Amino acid sequence: MKDFKKHILIVLLLFTTFCFSQDYFFNDDFNDNSKKWYVGNTNNFDLKVFNGRYYYEYKNTEKNLLIFSPKFKINTSDNFEMESSIQKISGVQDYGYGMFIQKENKDRLELTITSNGYYQINQKKNGSFTTIHKWTKSEDIKKGNYAVNTLKIKKNGTIISFYVNNKLLISKSISEVYGNSAGYIINRNQKISIDYLRIKKATKNSYNNNITSVNTSLNETFSSNSNKWTISNNEFVTYDINSGKYYLEHKKEKGGYSSTINNVIDETKDFEFETKIDKISGVTNYSYGIMWGKKSDSSFRFYITSNGYYKFVRNVKGKEEKIINWKTTSFINKKNGASNIIKIKKQNNRYLFYINGNYINESDFEPFYGNHIGFILFNKQKIAIDYLKVKQNKNSNNNNNSIVAKQMSVPVSDNFTNNNNGWILNSTDNYSAEINNGKFVLDRKIKGGIFFKNEIDLNTQKDFILETSFTKQTGASNLTYGLTFGRKNSANEYSFFLSNTGQYLYRKYENNKYSAIIPWTQADVIKTNLYQENVIKIVKSNQLLRFYINNVYVNEFPFEGFFGNKIGFTVYDKQKIAVNYFRVKYQTTNHNNPPIIVISEPNVEEKRGFKIVKAKKITVRGHASDSDGIYEILINGVEANVSENGNFVANVPLKYGKNELIVSATDLKQATTTKKFTIKRKSNTNFDTNSEVITNNANQNIDLGFGKYYALIIGVSDYEDESIDDLEGKPLRDAEKLRQVLTQQYNFNSQNVIVLKNPKDNEINRELFKLRKKITTKDNLLLFYAGHGVFQDEIGSWLPSNAIMEYEENLFSNSSLVDHFKAIKSKHTLLISDACFSGSIFKTRDVTKTPKSIQRKFELPSKKAITSGTLKTVPNESVFFKYLIKRLENNPNKYLSARKLFDMIEDPVINNSENKPQYGTIHGIGDEGGDFIFIKK
Numbered sequence: 001m002k003d004f005k006k007h008i009l010i011v012l013l014l015f016t017t018f019c020f021s022q023d024y025f026f027n028d029d030f031n032d033n034s035k036k037w038y039v040g041n042t043n044n045f046d047l048k049v050f051n052g053r054y055y056y057e058y059k060n061t062e063k064n065l066l067i068f069s070p071k072f073k074i075n076t077s078d079n080f081e082m083e084s085s086i087q088k089i090s091g092v093q094d095y096g097y098g099m100f101i102q103k104e105n106k107d108r109l110e111l112t113i114t115s116n117g118y119y120q121i122n123q124k125k126n127g128s129f130t131t132i133h134k135w136t137k138s139e140d141i142k143k144g145n146y147a148v149n150t151l152k153i154k155k156n157g158t159i160i161s162f163y164v165n166n167k168l169l170i171s172k173s174i175s176e177v178y179g180n181s182a183g184y185i186i187n188r189n190q191k192i193s194i195d196y197l198r199i200k201k202a203t204k205n206s207y208n209n210n211i212t213s214v215n216t217s218l219n220e221t222f223s224s225n226s227n228k229w230t231i232s233n234n235e236f237v238t239y240d241i242n243s244g245k246y247y248l249e250h251k252k253e254k255g256g257y258s259s260t261i262n263n264v265i266d267e268t269k270d271f272e273f274e275t276k277i278d279k280i281s282g283v284t285n286y287s288y289g290i291m292w293g294k295k296s297d298s299s300f301r302f303y304i305t306s307n308g309y310y311k312f313v314r315n316v317k318g319k320e321e322k323i324i325n326w327k328t329t330s331f332i333n334k335k336n337g338a339s340n341i342i343k344i345k346k347q348n349n350r351y352l353f354y355i356n357g358n359y360i361n362e363s364d365f366e367p368f369y370g371n372h373i374g375f376i377l378f379n380k381q382k383i384a385i386d387y388l389k390v391k392q393n394k395n396s397n398n399n400n401n402s403i404v405a406k407q408m409s410v411p412v413s414d415n416f417t418n419n420n421n422g423w424i425l426n427s428t429d430n431y432s433a434e435i436n437n438g439k440f441v442l443d444r445k446i447k448g449g450i451f452f453k454n455e456i457d458l459n460t461q462k463d464f465i466l467e468t469s470f471t472k473q474t475g476a477s478n479l480t481y482g483l484t485f486g487r488k489n490s491a492n493e494y495s496f497f498l499s500n501t502g503q504y505l506y507r508k509y510e511n512n513k514y515s516a517i518i519p520w521t522q523a524d525v526i527k528t529n530l531y532q533e534n535v536i537k538i539v540k541s542n543q544l545l546r547f548y549i550n551n552v553y554v555n556e557f558p559f560e561g562f563f564g565n566k567i568g569f570t571v572y573d574k575q576k577i578a579v580n581y582f583r584v585k586y587q588t589t590n591h592n593n594p595p596i597i598v599i600s601e602p603n604v605e606e607k608r609g610f611k612i613v614k615a616k617k618i619t620v621r622g623h624a625s626d627s628d629g630i631y632e633i634l635i636n637g638v639e640a641n642v643s644e645n646g647n648f649v650a651n652v653p654l655k656y657g658k659n660e661l662i663v664s665a666t667d668l669k670q671a672t673t674t675k676k677f678t679i680k681r682k683s684n685t686n687f688d689t690n691s692e693v694i695t696n697n698a699n700q701n702i703d704l705g706f707g708k709y710y711a712l713i714i715g716v717s718d719y720e721d722e723s724i725d726d727l728e729g730k731p732l733r734d735a736e737k738l739r740q741v742l743t744q745q746y747n748f749n750s751q752n753v754i755v756l757k758n759p760k761d762n763e764i765n766r767e768l769f770k771l772r773k774k775i776t777t778k779d780n781l782l783l784f785y786a787g788h789g790v791f792q793d794e795i796g797s798w799l800p801s802n803a804i805m806e807y808e809e810n811l812f813s814n815s816s817l818v819d820h821f822k823a824i825k826s827k828h829t830l831l832i833s834d835a836c837f838s839g840s841i842f843k844t845r846d847v848t849k850t851p852k853s854i855q856r857k858f859e860l861p862s863k864k865a866i867t868s869g870t871l872k873t874v875p876n877e878s879v880f881f882k883y884l885i886k887r888l889e890n891n892p893n894k895y896l897s898a899r900k901l902f903d904m905i906e907d908p909v910i911n912n913s914e915n916k917p918q919y920g921t922i923h924g925i926g927d928e929g930g931d932f933i934f935i936k937k
Contacts, residue, residue, distance in 0.1 A: 025080060026072045026182065026199040030054045035070050053087075056184060057191040068102070068183040069197065079202040082182060083152040084194060088115040090145055091190020096120065099151055099197075101179045109174065110185055111151055111162050117141045119169055121162060133170055133330075140167035148195075154202065154429075159359065161429050167574075168429045168446060173357025218263050218373075218390035222246045229374075230259040245278070246385040248288075250377050260294055260374030263390060267368055270393040272345040275375075275385060279306040281336055282381020285807070287311070289377075290342055290388075295370020302344060302353065303376075308332045309807050312353065312363060314489070321491040322512050323363050326807035331358040339386070348424055362430070364453060366489055407455040407565070410464070412584040416440045423454055423568075431571075439471075440579040444571040451484055453568040456584060460486075460562050463587035466538040468569075468579060470498070472530055475575020477501050483536055484570045486562030493563060495570055496547060498534055502526045504549060506557060518547075518555055525552040533580060541593040546673075553594060553673055594671035595626035597663060602679070614682050621649045624665040624673075631666045654681040682907065706935060707778030707827060709746070711753040712767055713739055714798075716787030718758050721804050724788060731786035732757050734834070734881045738784055741888050747935040748782075758801040761810040768820040780932060781826040786881065789835030798835060821863060821925045830898050830932035831865040831922065834881050860930030863922045864898050868915060879913040880905070891936065898932040 028035050033049040040047055045065060046057040058065045074080055084099050098112030110122040119141065121133035141164050142149050152163035161171040182199060186192060220227055222241050229246060230239045237257045238249040250257055265271055275290055284307040291301045297318040303311045310332065312324040332355055333340050343354040349365045373390065377383055414421050416435050423440060425433050431450050432443045442452055458464060468483055482497035482505075491512040497505040504526065506518035526549055527534050537548040546556045567584075571577050587593075601621040624630050624646045633640045633648045640650035640663075652661060659681060664674040715735030717727040739755050742748040754767055775781055788799040790811070797811035804810060821829055868880035883905040888896075902919035909917050921927045 024198065024200045025074055025078075026069060026197065028069075028198075029196045030194065037069070038067060052195070054194040055191070056186060056194065057089075058186045059189050061189050064185060064187050066100070066183055066185050068181045071180050072182075072199070073180050074101075074199070079155050079157070080199055081152060081154045081202045082197075082199045083150065084184075084197045085148060085150045086184075087148045087193045087195070088145055089191040089193060091115075092188070093144070094118070095190050096187040097185065097190065097192050099153070099182065099184050101153065101182045101199075103179045107176075108179070109153070109160070111153055112185060112187070113141055113149060113151070113164060115141075115143055115145065115147060117143050119162070119164065121170070121172070123174070132172060132174070136169075138164060138167075138169055140164050140169070156202065158357065166445075171359050171429060217265060217392050218388060220388040222385065222387070227261050229261060244386070246375075247280075247382065248375060248377055248385070249382040250282075250380055253380050254378075256376055256378040258291060258374060258376040260291065260372040262371050263373045264371045265368070265390065266392060267346075270345070270347050272343060272391050273373070273388070274341065274343040274391075275388045276339055276341045277304075277375075278339045278384040278386065279336055280382040280384055282306075283379065284335060285309070285804075286379040286381045287377070288381065288383050289375070290344070290373070291376045292344075292373040293368030293370060294372035294374070295368075298369040299372070300366070300368075301376060302342060304332055304340060304342065304355070305807075306332070306334055306336060306338060308334050309809075310353070310355065310360065311807075312351070312361070314366065314491075321489070323490045324361055326809070327361070328807075328809075329355060329358075329360050331355045331360060348426055350424075350426075359429070364451065364490065407457055408584070409457050410459075410584050410586060412456065412582065414582045416579065416581065421454060423452065438580075440569075440582075441473075441576065442569060442571050442579065443576040444574060447573050449480075449570055449572040451487070451490070451568055451570045453484075453487070453566050455565050456567045457565065458562075458567075458584065459586075460540070460559075462540075463542065463593075464540050465583075465585050465587060466567075467535065467581075467583045469533055469535045469581050471533050471578040471580060472500055473576040473578055474530070475573070477528065479575045480505070480570075480572040481575065481577045482570060483538070483567075485538070485567045486564065487566035487568075488564030489566075493566075494560075496536060496538060497570070498526060498536070498549070500526075500528045500530075502528050504547070504554065506547065506555070508560075510563075517557055521555065523549055523554050525550045525554065539587075539593065541587070544596065546594075556673075592628070592667070592669045592671045593626070594673040595624045595630060595665040595667050597665050597673050597675050598623045599663065599675060599677070602677075615654065616681075617651045617653050618679055619649065619651055620661065620663065621647070622663065623647050626665070626667040626671075628667040628669050628671075631668050631670070633663070633665045635663050636661060652679075654679060656681050680907070706747070706933065707776065707780060708752060709742075709748045709780045709782070709935075710771060710775055710826075711739075711742055711748055711782040711784070712771065713753065713755045714759060714764060714783075714785045714787070715756070716758055716785075716799065716801050718801060719788070719799065720802050724799060724803065724805060727787065730878065731834075734786045734878065734885075735784070737885055738888075741885060742782070745889065745936060747937060760802040761800040761812050764798075764800060764812055765816075765820075768824070772820070772823050772825075775824050775826045777825050777827055779826050780828045780830075781824060782830050782832070782932070784832045784834075786834040786878070789833070798833075818922065818925060821922060827861050828930065828932040829863045829922075829925075832867075832884070833865065834868045834878050834884075860928045861926055862898075862930035862932055863925045863927040864932055865918075865920060865922050866898060866902050867918045868909075880909050880915070880917055883908045888934070891934070894936050896934040896936075898934075901934070 030049050030053055033039065037049060037054060038047055039049060044060050047067065048055050056067060082101060086097065088097065093116040094114050096112040096114050098110060100108045100110040102108035107125050111119065113119045118135045118137055120131060120135045123130055123132050150165050154161040154163065158173050159171050160174045162169045182197065184194065222244050225231065225241050229241065231241065232239045236252055238247065239259055240247045248259060273290060273292060277288065285305050287303040287305050289301060289303040291299045293300045297315065299315050301313050301315060308328050309326045310329060311326045314321050314323060341356050345352040346365050351363045351365055352359065353361045375385055408421050416438050419425065419435050423433065425435065430446050433452050434441050444450055466483065466485060470481060477500040480497045480499050482495055484493055484495040487493035491509060493509050495507045497507065502524065503520045503522055505516060505520050508515045508517050535550050539546045540559055543559050544556050545559045547554050569579055599622040601619060620635055624633055630642060630646055633642050635650045635652055638650065640648040642648045657680065659679045660676060661679055662674055662676050664672055666672045713735045715731035717729050717731045719726055735755050735757065739753055743750045743753055756763060756767060771781065785798055790797050790799060797813040800810055800812055802810045868878065887901060887904040899919060902917065906917055909915065
């Protein structure tokens with residue numbers, strides 16, 4: 001796969017000039033061979049145009065074959081998009097194939113992929129062949145024989161972007177990419193077919209890497225110190241200009257030092273900073289970078305580390321607020337002695353960040369605190385600055401591709417027939433925003449979230465109504481989108497989100513701290529199919545925010561003051577959303593707010609809407625208020641007794657098991673509010689009507705070929721990162737206790753039970769890889785984790801002992817765990833997770849009913865999970881584990897299903913803690929409705 005240095009070249013020399021439309025340099029759909037591609041059948045290859053495709057079979061087992069297109073011409077200044085659809089028909093899965101563009105001197109640029117999911121970028125220049133991006137795995141490549149992949153190479157200035165199936169793989173800064181022919185490369189014996197090759201002209205979009213019409217306000221090369229940079233040498237730090245560089249040496253183990261100068265920039269126009277920084281010495285994960293907009297102890301900062309991370313923050317009165325938390329990138333040149341070029345651009349009210357000519361990320365532009373710009377470094381290290389350039393756009397920011405946002409005034413009624421409200425429109429490799437056919441279409445093309453913003457002059461002292469309508473056009477059902485409002489910056493905002501799994505979330509970020517005010521909650525009124533419309537309405541009424549979906553009231557929460565005046569739409573992770581309209585208005589006397597309901601008995605608010613009782617009936621008391629007067633109050637459709645002041649009471653009969661109680665209050669104008677909560681009625685006896693059905697005697701063995709039982713038990717108590725609280729040995733104690741119970745009381749052989757105490761992330765990975773090789777389709781796997789967990793950027797993760805939260809480094813994510821579960825071919829897998837946010841492993845909260853028969857439960861494969869909570873923190877002293885181990889120790893039955901175990905611990909955990917445990921299916925990895933069975937010795 002990786003030997004591309006030897007080639008057999010079959011070059012077709014054509015002197016015919018082909019004429020194409022003004023939009024294309026070259027276009028061939030292979031309906032015939034009018035373009036005269038090479039065809040023929042030899043011992044080495046078989047090439048033919050047939051039935052609308054170009055078939056390309058190479059029979060040599062050692063070398064590579066290149067096939068060239070007819071001639072065309074792309075000049076140095078031309079931007080272009082080269083696209084081809086290729087099907088892999090046969091051959092070894094890790095053999096490469098792909099396409100290239102070549103100049104007359106035989107310099108060429110190649111994009112190759114493999115049918116096991118890898119890509120590589122190669123360049124031949126001046127006779128020398130180099131790999132400019134090594135083999136890298138991509139989930140966007142379709143795998144296996146007969147898979148069809150669409151490859152694209154896009155040139156925009158000096159930035160060359162590479163795509164597969166319209167998903168960006170990588171962008172590189174590569175000079176002088178043009179040519180007079182294109183073609184295909186195939187590595188060793190395999191067969192492909194090509195559906196089309198199109199090379200079309202492309203104009204530079206607003207995502208350009210350089211500002212061309214500029215005033216250079218600073219061009220610092222450090223040939224002297226005319227700009228009066230700090231020069232100093234003491235026990236803490238050394239600043240010195242020498243041989244055309246500015247040296248900064250931090251001599252202490254901890255702390256930060258900076259050096260800045262005054263440089264006035266017109267923030268209303270686009271601008272860019274560029275600097276080249278050499279890392280000379282120091283620990284590789286110590287941060288350094290550029291700072292700007294500084295006044296006193298407030299500034300903006302962009303850091304990198306020489307082990308490949310970057311971060312963007314604002315520092316407000318000496319307190320750091322993360323805008324982009326630590327992320328890794330392959331574009332940073334690593335280790336001491338390496339140089340890196342950092343470029344930061346303001347364009348269309350966005351910051352765009354580049355490292356070594358490669359775009360890496362972007363964020364909202366925010367006004368400066370002051371005019372100082374310079375450099376900062378932390379902890380004991382030494383850097384040298386080669387240059388600092390500041391360029392200012394001469395022109396205004398308005399162009400054909402973008403409109404700068406302006407502040408909207410209430411009332412707002414935007415049907416997106418035009419862009420009079422000044423939404424920022426743009427099209428990049430990572431996202432696009434356009435107004436098209438009366439819709440504001442937002443396309444997030446990569447993982448991660450993006451906010452499409454505007455500003456509004458909204459008086460939050462008044463009652464108001466925010467309303468918008470979404471239509472999801474593409475993307476997985478569990479992805480998040482919604483309305484963001486009251487935003488000051490990325491660290492301070494409110495959002496109301498939907499997902500097409502039928503759930504909603506009301507979230508707050510305050511000083512970069514995440515809070516799920518209303519956690520993910522199921523709502524039947526949400527439409528879950530693509531191209532179905534969902535309407536969100538948020539109503540402020542007195543000191544309440546009320547939330548409506550598709551004109552149905554779903555929830556409410558006390559109003560909190562907004563952080564700022566930014567408002568707009570947030571879209572996460574590879575999906576396209578159309579906003580149909582957006583409206584904001586103040587309430588008038590004609591607006592009819594529904595009643596306010598407060599439930600005083602039973603006390604379900606503190607138990608998150610859930611209570612367990614043994615009584616046949618329950619008394620429901622509360623109060624309803626409304627300025628128009630209360631017309632009626634119903635509880636499960638039965639009218640309650642209501643006093644003149646709005647107090648109400650009703651005695652409600654209960655069935656055994658779970659009872660959903662719906663309290664609805666209606667005013668004289670027929671506006672209705674509902675509140676829902678669940679009462680679970682327990683049996684007064686020890687008899688359990690949900691016991692498993694066992695056809696044999698309860699203590700008699702059932703010969704079902706249960707296979708071997710494996711367990712991987714993980715306990716993490718002690719953390720290397722001092723910012724993570726240690727757990728006083730409790731997870732280690734719990735892990736050891738579970739090992740004893742499983743090996744002494746259940747059918748787990750001690751040699752098949754592995755306990756990892758304070759493991760690092762690679763140690764967890766290693767043990768899971770070992771299990772892939774051991775476990776067969778007859779075997780069973782139990783995975784237990786106790787330790788810290790986090791939920792950030794919609795991603796849940798465990799924290800191994802070497803986790804570094806500042807960089808989000810060495811975390812063990814849910815997606816990694818699911819990938820391992822997919823590869824482990826066990827018949828039954830059970831995950832038990834006792835960690836904060838452990839419920840994030842579920843894509844929905846649905847629980848699939850399992851059959852009651854032990855035999856039937858075992859016959860059907862299962863992939864289940866029991867977790868200590870939903871998307872909430874859990875206490876360090878685990879009530880969940882207390883009852884889990886107690887039920888396993890005291891279980892009197894020969895066979896115990898995971899579902900039965902969960903039923904035995906759910907009630908006591910809810911009654912004795914602030915968390916609600918979860919049981920459900922880990923979706924997408926082969927569950928067929930069975931269950932994990934514990935077998936007592």
